[in-house]
Structures are given as structure tokens and as C-alpha cells.
Amino acid sequence: MRLSRRTRLAGVALIAAGSLTLAACGGGSDDKSEGGGSTKSVITVYGTNPQNPMIPTATNEVGGGDPLDNLFSGLVAYNTDGSVTNDVAESIEPNKDSTVWTVKLKDGKKFTDGSAVTADSFVKAWNYGANPANKQLNNYFFYPIKGTDDVGNTVGGAKTVSGLKVIDDKSFTITLKSSESDFPLRLGYSAYFPVPDSAYDSAGKITKEYGNKPIGNGPYKLSKTGWEKNKQISLVPNPDYDGPHKAKNGGLTFKFFNSVDSAYTAVQSGTLDVLDQVPPSALTTFESDSAVKAYNEPGSSFSSFTIPERLAHFGKNEEGELRRAAISMAINRPEITKKIFNNARTPASDFTSPVLDGWTDKVTGNEVLKFNPEEAKAKWAEADKISKWSGKFQLAYNNDGAGNKEFSEAMANQIKNTLGIDAEPKAYPTFDELRTVVTDRTIKTPFRTGWQADYPSMLNYLGPIYATGAGSNDGDYSNKDFDKLIQDASAATGDDRYKLIGEAQAILMKDLPAIPLWYQNATAVTAKDLKGFVFNWKQKPDYYALTK
Known part of the structure; x- marks a missing residue:
């Protein structure tokens, strides 16, 4: 199914009308x-x-x-x-x-x-x-x-x-x-x-x-x-x-703040006006929390985790391809999005976002994103025949992001139970600390990644992250066929562009430089006297428009 932006925004408006808590009256001012x-x-x-x-x-x-x-x-x-x-x-x-x-x-x-x-x-x-x-x-x-x-x-x-x-x-x-x-x-x-x-x-x-x-x-x-x-x-x-x-x-x-939970408490107490991501601990209660104003609607953020090709057993070869697919198929995305995020996340079916022009859930090879424990085990065993697995599978995350700890723990357990390997999360206290070791390439494990669009185009979710030498290509992925398709798509328009983007995504589904996880709903809480809050296309508030 391919959607136009107008169709999607109409759907967002209908959902928002039923889910947003209406603004309360603010205090007086000169x-x-x-x-x-x-x-x-x-x-x-x-x-x-x-x-x-x-x-x-x-x-x-x-x-x-x-x-x-x-x-x-x-x-x-x-x-x-x-x-x-x-x-x-x-x-x-x-x-x-x-x-x-x-x-x-x-x-x-x-x-x-x-x-x-x-x-x-x-x-x-x-x-x-x-x-x-x-x-x-x-x-x-x-x-x-x-x-x-x-x-x-x-x-x-x-x-x-x-x-x-x-x-x-x-x-x-x-x-x-x-x-x-x-x-x-x-x-x-x-x-x-x-x-x-x-x-x-x-x-x-x-x-x-x-x-x-x-x-x-x-x-x-x-x-x-x-x-x-x-x-x-x-x-x-x-x-x-x-x-x-x-x-x-x-x-x-x-x-x-040291954690998003602390930030949520600050909104409840009136010492923080806007929190643009609700922690999992509050997802089942925030819309009925009388201490805050709640917002919940479809968003544009994409979540994934990246496995650098430089890691042992995950190189750009047959073994690496099998292990990436096995890891992806060992993850039960619907279970995590339901139990941890209270369905405020939607399992991913591609590398972009459903709120973008030309998006479709019909991407060649995206069955690798479905939970399939038997196929995951088979692919892992096939990879073992090439080079026997040893060591521990760790997933790095930053502890100051909403839900990162919870989903990383759950995902590590799923991988461990499905594949029968030693798997565990690895915490970094802050986003800054995680990004430092990612940027200088000293990190020795897979790590949490995600994307918030810079400009409203599917190409922005693909080129800057996966093109050879791109600034946000944290796993140092390189595929010349993918690069060429992205370049050709940039020059094309309409259905021709979307066709080329689909072909580029099919390459990513095979290579899996990152493992797509889910699309993130735009959830937020604000102080009760805050006015002017709306989510923009970037899943952020228009900060200049906020008053109280």
C-alpha cells in the first residue's frame, strides 16, 4: 500500500481528535x-x-x-x-x-x-x-x-x-x-x-x-x-x-535529566513545561494523568540498531548476512511494542516512515523483519557451519532515552531464548557518551540507533545513514548498487522515484546494515497551563509557538 501525504495527514487528524487532551486555560499575563x-x-x-x-x-x-x-x-x-x-x-x-x-x-x-x-x-x-x-x-x-x-x-x-x-x-x-x-x-x-x-x-x-x-x-x-x-x-x-x-x-x-522518568516527574510537579517523549513507565497512564496534558498521535521517528561490519562474525559476507537475518527474525517486535510501549510503537516494515510521501509496506525482502524463530535458528546454524559462533551478543543503549533500557533488555532476552546464545544489553549513562564511542568507532558491540528526519523525504532516511561515507553511516556500510539507486532516485520524480527507493530498500533488507525495529508514535506530556503545542512533521513541537 502506497500513501500520499494528504491521505496520511487526514488520518492523523482523525486520530488526534480522539486522543489529544484539549488545552486547559492558562494563567493571566500583561x-x-x-x-x-x-x-x-x-x-x-x-x-x-x-x-x-x-x-x-x-x-x-x-x-x-x-x-x-x-x-x-x-x-x-x-x-x-x-x-x-x-x-x-x-x-x-x-x-x-x-x-x-x-x-x-x-x-x-x-x-x-x-x-x-x-x-x-x-x-x-x-x-x-x-x-x-x-x-x-x-x-x-x-x-x-x-x-x-x-x-x-x-x-x-x-x-x-x-x-x-x-x-x-x-x-x-x-x-x-x-x-x-x-x-x-x-x-x-x-x-x-x-x-x-x-x-x-x-x-x-x-x-x-x-x-x-x-x-x-x-x-x-x-x-x-x-x-x-x-x-x-x-x-x-x-x-x-x-x-x-x-x-x-x-x-x-x-x-x-538523568532519565526520562525524572523528566516526566518534573512535568507532573510543574518544573518542566514540555517532555516530547513519554517513558514506558507512563505509557499506560499518561493520557489519564490529571497532572499533565497528554498528546499521542502517529509520528515520523524510526528506531533500529546497528551492527557494524567490522565486528567478528558480522562482516560483509555470507556468514554476516545469515547472522543479521537470524538476529532480526529472533526479535518479536509486536510483543515488545505491546508490552513495553503499550502500542505507542508500530513494528517496522521498512527503513523509512509511514508518514512520508510514497511510503509502502510492500518492500521486497521485508519478511526478514517478521518474528520467525524456526527460520532464525536455521540461519544461525547455517552461519555456524561457516564459522562457529563464540562470545557474547551485546546491545548498547543510552539510559537517558525513553524505553531504551526496557526494550534492550527484552530484545536481548528474545535473542538469547530463540538462538540459544549469550545475549545481554550494555548500558551507557547518556546519549552523549554512547554517541562518542560510536562516532570514534571504539564501540565493540551492536548499538541502538534511530532517525528523526532532517527534511520530509524517504531519501533522507536512506542516503545520510547508509550511503558510502555518509555522515550518519555509523556502521560504515557500503554498497555501490545502493548508492547508485539513491543517486538516481534523487533525480527522479513521482512513481519513478518511489520505484528506485523500493529497489534500494530491497538491498538494505538483504544486507541489513541496521535492524529496523519500529516507528515511534509521537507522544508527549506538557504542563497544564502550556499553550500552542502541536507535533510538527519532525515529531517535535514548534518551539517558537509555545506559550503559557
Whole structure:
């Protein structure tokens, strides 16, 4: 079954009407937003300590991504439903075959240090992000641009991307390697944000100091206290911002907790306004909890776990293919989503999300995602004939994420009982700590992974995670046939694009660089006096619209 976005959103609206707790009346204030809440109230929201300094081209996780999305503005901004509207851009126009895009900027745009946002603010930042020598995690997002293959090469490498040309302060061109009809759709993602000249040192490197105190051009700027490591990040409205996401509140504070259960308790007690993920311990009760307002509707987040090919017995060969399939078929996804998540998760049938245009549950090879203990045992035994299994199967997870401990324990038990091997979870206290060992490739076990879309396209769930050399390819997977299909799909439209995406997913079903688990419902609780909460296409609240 293939669904259009319009069909899915209609379904979401019907479900939401029956499941959302309606907003209660807020308290009085001298300054009111359109929704009745105070424009002076600071909204406290759940967050996690960023893995890295908050540099747009180097941030690909939500701990840093959520604040960055509020500190910066891109050429376009995303509306609640995932459609785009111009923000810094006055226009983004293609040539006849959509290989060259001409960008013109609006007048008067400034960074919060007072410097002007110019064409060079974008082009210089993109050149920096595209250069492999700078080791930026979002490097992959610049690959469609002509000349990125030449930048930073050790032999005669270019210093800048040939496909990026500044025309004047207010305009530049982007030349792509091949036709890409919806290229502007991605330009609201943080990798494409502009960066001021003050971010760079004398050698042209963006400094760590800048990442710790980023200067942006978005709806908010850092407060005087800013990023207090392992505690919180405080933002205040940017008075000079006049784009589509102008703040309706008095600021945002991203507060960090040791566990999501602690964050839930903070919402109940009134010390946290927004928790955008409900812990399993509360899933059966949160919608009837009189201390909070509850939200529950279909979402876009995808959950998986990754088995790097460098691990013994899981290489890119027949043995590795058999063992990955066996592990996947040993997992009873419906049992976990029911017993642990109270059906607030849906077992996965692909590598993307059902809320996206062109999604289908008919993917070749996806029977490997079904619980089949007999077939799992048979494949494991066949792999043993190639190379006898020894050791322990461990699954790493971060303990500060909702449900990670519970599902990791349950899944390890299922694998252990089905395959008759020693399997157990391995806990890391925080997301930051897990991501550090994943990023530097020192982790020696499979590990929990997931994806929250950067822009609303199935390709965003595939290319950045599984393409050769992609910034979020944590398992270092590489398949040239897959890479080619993703490249061809980027240039195609309509059914042709969806057909190519289906073929690419069939390759993933065979290779299983990650084991798809489930799609996550968008669940949240907020303070009873909070107003303006809705889930956007990214399964996040529109932070700028929150008041109380």
C-alpha cells in the first residue's frame, strides 16, 4: 500500500481528535500571544547534552540539533506539515533541468552579533562543511553539489566547491552533479545554515569556542548563561528576527535529566513545561494523568540498531548476512511494542516512515523483519557451519532515552531464548557518551540507533545513514548498487522515484546494515497551563509557538 501525504495527514487528524487532551486555560499575563499565553514566559523543555560543539555542519543529533534549529534560520523554513516557506531566501529558482539553482537573499538579514547575512555566509559555511579535512558530520549533505568530490583531495585538491558561486552579497548559484527537482526541500536542514565570519579562526577553521557559544540568525539567541554543560541550554528571543518562526514566548530552556522518568516527574510537579517523549513507565497512564496534558498521535521517528561490519562474525559476507537475518527474525517486535510501549510503537516494515510521501509496506525482502524463530535458528546454524559462533551478543543503549533500557533488555532476552546464545544489553549513562564511542568507532558491540528526519523525504532516511561515507553511516556500510539507486532516485520524480527507493530498500533488507525495529508514535506530556503545542512533521513541537 502506497500513501500520499494528504491521505496520511487526514488520518492523523482523525486520530488526534480522539486522543489529544484539549488545552486547559492558562494563567493571566500583561502580554498575551494570539493563543492567549504570555509572550514573556520562558518555556522549559526536555533536552539532552549535545555530543559536540553546536556547529551547524557538525551536528547530527537532537541534543544539539533542537537548539540549533532555534538559533539559526536557513534559506527556507519548514511549516508544521513539512511544507517549506522562504525564510532568508527571497527566491530559489532552477534552470530548465534543475541542475543549477539561483538563490537570492532578502534584504536586512543579520546575525545576532550585528553582522550581515550574505551569500558568502552560506557559501563559506557550505565549503567548510563539504571539505573532508574539516571532519564535519554533515559532510554527506553537500555531496549532490558539483565539485564536492574534488574538495580536500590530498593530490591537487580544490579548496572550495566548484558548484558554489557567489554572484554578489545577495545572490549565489548552486550547481548540482545531476538533476534534483526537489533540492530546495533540504535547505531548511541545519547543515545548510549560514555562519558569521566571527566563527572562523585565522586559519579558516570554525572554532570550538564558537560551537560552545554559537552566533546565529534565527528566532532565538543564547542567553547570558547560554550552554551550561550537562545542565541546560538557555535561549532568549532574537528581537531582529522577522521570519516565519518569530518567538511567541519569552525564551526556551532545554533542561537535561538523568532519565526520562525524572523528566516526566518534573512535568507532573510543574518544573518542566514540555517532555516530547513519554517513558514506558507512563505509557499506560499518561493520557489519564490529571497532572499533565497528554498528546499521542502517529509520528515520523524510526528506531533500529546497528551492527557494524567490522565486528567478528558480522562482516560483509555470507556468514554476516545469515547472522543479521537470524538476529532480526529472533526479535518479536509486536510483543515488545505491546508490552513495553503499550502500542505507542508500530513494528517496522521498512527503513523509512509511514508518514512520508510514497511510503509502502510492500518492500521486497521485508519478511526478514517478521518474528520467525524456526527460520532464525536455521540461519544461525547455517552461519555456524561457516564459522562457529563464540562470545557474547551485546546491545548498547543510552539510559537517558525513553524505553531504551526496557526494550534492550527484552530484545536481548528474545535473542538469547530463540538462538540459544549469550545475549545481554550494555548500558551507557547518556546519549552523549554512547554517541562518542560510536562516532570514534571504539564501540565493540551492536548499538541502538534511530532517525528523526532532517527534511520530509524517504531519501533522507536512506542516503545520510547508509550511503558510502555518509555522515550518519555509523556502521560504515557500503554498497555501490545502493548508492547508485539513491543517486538516481534523487533525480527522479513521482512513481519513478518511489520505484528506485523500493529497489534500494530491497538491498538494505538483504544486507541489513541496521535492524529496523519500529516507528515511534509521537507522544508527549506538557504542563497544564502550556499553550500552542502541536507535533510538527519532525515529531517535535514548534518551539517558537509555545506559550503559557
